[in-house]
Amino acid sequence: MTTTTTTARTSKPLSTLLYRHRWMRLVGLLSLPLTWLIGLYIVSLALLLVTAFWYIDAFTSKVIPGFTLDNFVLVFSEPAYITTSLRTLGVALAVTLLSAVFAVPLGIFMAKLASPWLRAVLAVAITLPLWAGYLVKILAMRITFTEEGFFNWLMAPFGITGPGFSIVTVVLTLTYLWFPYMALPVYTAIRQIPVNLFDASSDLGAHGFTTIRTVVLPLLWPALIAGSVFTFSLSLGDYIVARFVGGANAQMIGSIIASNINLNPPVAAAFSVIPIAFVVIYLLVTRRTGALERM
Amino acid sequence: MRQKLMALSAVTAVSALMLAGCAAPAANEGSGELVFDVPDVPMLEALGEPEGSVDIIAWSGFVEPAWADTFTEETGCVVNRKVAGTSDEMVQLMRTGDYDLVSASGDASLRLIVGGDVAPINRDLLPNFGDDIVPGMQGQLYDTINGKVYGVPIGRGANILQYNTEVVTETPESWDIVWEADSPYAGQITAYDAPIYIADAAVYLMYHQPELGIQNPYALDETQLAAAVDLLKQQNAIVAEYWADPVAQITSFLGGTTVAGTSWEVLRKFTEDTEKFGGTLPVEGSTGWSDAWMISSESDAPNCAYLWMDYTSSAEVNGAIAMNFGMAPANGAFCELSDEAAAHCEQFNALNEEYFENVWYWTTPIEQCIDGRTEVQCTSFQDWTNAWATIKG
Numbered sequence: 036m037t038t039t040t041t042t043a044r045t046s047k048p049l050s051t052l053l054y055r056h057r058w059m060r061l062v063g064l065l066s067l068p069l070t071w072l073i074g075l076y077i078v079s080l081a082l083l084l085v086t087a088f089w090y091i092d093a094f095t096s097k098v099i100p101g102f103t104l105d106n107f108v109l110v111f112s113e114p115a116y117i118t119t120s121l122r123t124l125g126v127a128l129a130v131t132l133l134s135a136v137f138a139v140p141l142g143i144f145m146a147k148l149a150s151p152w153l154r155a156v157l158a159v160a161i162t163l164p165l166w167a168g169y170l171v172k173i174l175a176m177r178i179t180f181t182e183e184g185f186f187n188w189l190m191a192p193f194g195i196t197g198p199g200f201s202i203v204t205v206v207l208t209l210t211y212l213w214f215p216y217m218a219l220p221v222y223t224a225i226r227q228i229p230v231n232l233f234d235a236s237s238d239l240g241a242h243g244f245t246t247i248r249t250v251v252l253p254l255l256w257p258a259l260i261a262g263s264v265f266t267f268s269l270s271l272g273d274y275i276v277a278r279f280v281g282g283a284n285a286q287m288i289g290s291i292i293a294s295n296i297n298l299n300p301p302v303a304a305a306f307s308v309i310p311i312a313f314v315v316i317y318l319l320v321t322r323r324t325g326a327l328e329r330m
Numbered sequence: 331m332r333q334k335l336m337a338l339s340a341v342t343a344v345s346a347l348m349l350a351g352c353a354a355p356a357a358n359e360g361s362g363e364l365v366f367d368v369p370d371v372p373m374l375e376a377l378g379e380p381e382g383s384v385d386i387i388a389w390s391g392f393v394e395p396a397w398a399d400t401f402t403e404e405t406g407c408v409v410n411r412k413v414a415g416t417s418d419e420m421v422q423l424m425r426t427g428d429y430d431l432v433s434a435s436g437d438a439s440l441r442l443i444v445g446g447d448v449a450p451i452n453r454d455l456l457p458n459f460g461d462d463i464v465p466g467m468q469g470q471l472y473d474t475i476n477g478k479v480y481g482v483p484i485g486r487g488a489n490i491l492q493y494n495t496e497v498v499t500e501t502p503e504s505w506d507i508v509w510e511a512d513s514p515y516a517g518q519i520t521a522y523d524a525p526i527y528i529a530d531a532a533v534y535l536m537y538h539q540p541e542l543g544i545q546n547p548y549a550l551d552e553t554q555l556a557a558a559v560d561l562l563k564q565q566n567a568i569v570a571e572y573w574a575d576p577v578a579q580i581t582s583f584l585g586g587t588t589v590a591g592t593s594w595e596v597l598r599k600f601t602e603d604t605e606k607f608g609g610t611l612p613v614e615g616s617t618g619w620s621d622a623w624m625i626s627s628e629s630d631a632p633n634c635a636y637l638w639m640d641y642t643s644s645a646e647v648n649g650a651i652a653m654n655f656g657m658a659p660a661n662g663a664f665c666e667l668s669d670e671a672a673a674h675c676e677q678f679n680a681l682n683e684e685y686f687e688n689v690w691y692w693t694t695p696i697e698q699c700i701d702g703r704t705e706v707q708c709t710s711f712q713d714w715t716n717a718w719a720t721i722k723g
Contacts (some may be wrong), residue, residue: 091712093696093697093710093711096418096441096711096712097425109716113716113719113720113723114720114723115719115720115721115722116720119719174577177578178581178585181581181582181585181587182586183585183586199570199587200570200587278523278575278578279575281571282569282571283570283571283572283722284566290722291719294524294525294715294718294719295715297416297419297422298711298712298715299712299715302712
């Protein structure tokens with residue numbers, strides 16, 4: 036009996052140790068994610084941002100540590116750079132709005148009206164684009180909207196010509212790319228709304244749209260915010276879309292960062308502060324609505 | 331990604347310098363010499379035993395099994411290839427010191443040399459780097475800087491004016507259709523999407539606005555850069571789209587979005603319809619590019635690297651690279667090897683020095699005016715990059 040007890044005790048020394056020392060439990064639990072977060076994520080980001088205050092050797096493009104605000108002055112004083120920043124912000128907001136406008140009716144239909152079979156088909160259809168490569172999808176949009184492409188061919192009988200390669204096409208392509216990130220949380224949220232809320236609303240005399248406005252949307256708000264954080268921030272950072280379907284006047288923040296990243300890293304780093312600022316402001320605004328707490 | 335300093339064949343003897351293109355001797359005021367402050371890196375004196383492997387950064391199509399495997403069989407050097415997409419990427423990669431060789435274009439070579447990232451080359455160890463190298467690819471910046479040779483020529487090409495013959499029915503004699511606001515093809519123009527394209531505007535201005543005094547499109551003072559930027563902003567209004575990706579350019583022409591604009595001979599070939607898509611070198615001349623092997627100053631396999639540079643300079647291998655990539659080979663002897671080779675050389679103007687006389691190979695713009703002017707400071711590539719962003723702003 037005594038022997039058995041001893042065996043049992045010694046067989047789990049680790050558990051005993053962890054039980055006795057609370058800090059060890061915390062270290063064991065958090066060391067891996069924290070190494071990732073601090074070591075790889077925060078530090079590399081900080082290293083990048085610090086470069087924004089450094090100099091560059093104009094000839095060899097070598098970065099020289101030091102302290103200067105010139106890079107920020109350049110970013111905020113050049114009218115073309117300000118235009119580009121505002122354009123990027125506009126594109127990101129448009130993509131987010133468009134995704135939300137598409138996602139809500141689709142989500143309501145899928146969750147409440149569609150048959151289980153149709154619902155499965157639609158769920159696959161929404162996620163299907165995620166299976167294809169990012170660049171493949173952009174090139175597909177490029178072929179669709181080229182002058183002699185599918186869109187113009189389809190619309191020719193109606194006398195309509197497409198947007199060609201322009202800022203409109205950039206918004207459409209980005210919406211196409213990021214739509215699943217909006218549609219899925221919205222759909223999930225709608226599914227979780229009890230059917231009897233619709234019945235109750237109807238019993239109290241509300242029409243369909245009144246029900247959506249007063250019952251569905253408030254319950255959906257956290258999901259819309261969650262989805263919008265994806266569509267907004269992903270759109271802010273993109274530049275490949277602008278390059279392939281943007282035409283002559285669709286320069287984005289990412290385009291400028293990309294052209295400077297090897298040649299003039301300090302300017303690229305200074306510019307990367309702008310999308311970060313946009314996202315922080317966006318999160319602060321949404322926090323005020325209270326949506327983040329209910330997420 | 332590519333380079334040019336006007337065909338300096340006549341001035342090779344002056345070495346240690348770069349004249350501002352043959353057209354402008356007056357600007358050089360006697361000395362006309364450009365001396366760069368280059369770190370003193372020793373060159374390899376004699377070949378030793380091959381190390382067994384060599385790491386190469388190259389453009390896509392420069393290092394292929396078709397000729398790399400034979401090289402490995404002959405020398406025992408295994409070839410590790412790293413394909414780079416831009417000159418800037420090549421410079422960054424070379425700075426890591428992990429690579430032995432790079433196929434550097436002119437807008438990378440000067441940076442690499444002055445940064446001390448590449449070592450001078452001992453021509454005595456490269457029997458194939460001889461008289462067969464076409465005259466236009468000798469005596470360039472990379473093999474004359476401060477009297478040392480830094481690059482082994484691989485090939486070259488011009489940025490041509492490509493046009494859709496169904497819309498642009500007559501061969502354009504001038505670049506004006508892609509620059510002037512009243513172009514009949516406004517809204518259907520394509521332009522190259524990189525700061526180095528500013529030089530194309532400068533080439534146009536050199537011809538049409540001589541009062542600006544541009545002697546070399548890569549040596550622009552502030553006034554000249556401003557004039558080029560104004561021209562590019564004017565062009566922005568008639569551009570359908572800019573291209574950086576070759577596939578985008580080809581589909582832009584094939585899809586009818588653009589009907590005229592800057593191109594490479596090889597891209598025209600890839601449209602698979604050279605009847606419909608014409609190409610020409612207009613009267614103003616053009617920009618272009620030339621590539622050369624350069625050896626890292628920190629190379630841990632210099633013997634394999636030298637063997638590779640020599641191997642790829644032979645008529646057969648150099649020609650194979652040129653045909654695969656779609657450019658004019660550096661080794662002129664290739665053109666006599668077969669009918670196919672002769673046809674390739676004909677299409678890419680390999681032996682036509684008159685053609686390349688009008689081509690300004692891409693060069694990194696630096697503060698020191700490479701046209702020899704000393705009374706002004708020229709604009710650097712950083713200035714060009716900032717200016718470029720404002721054009722599309």
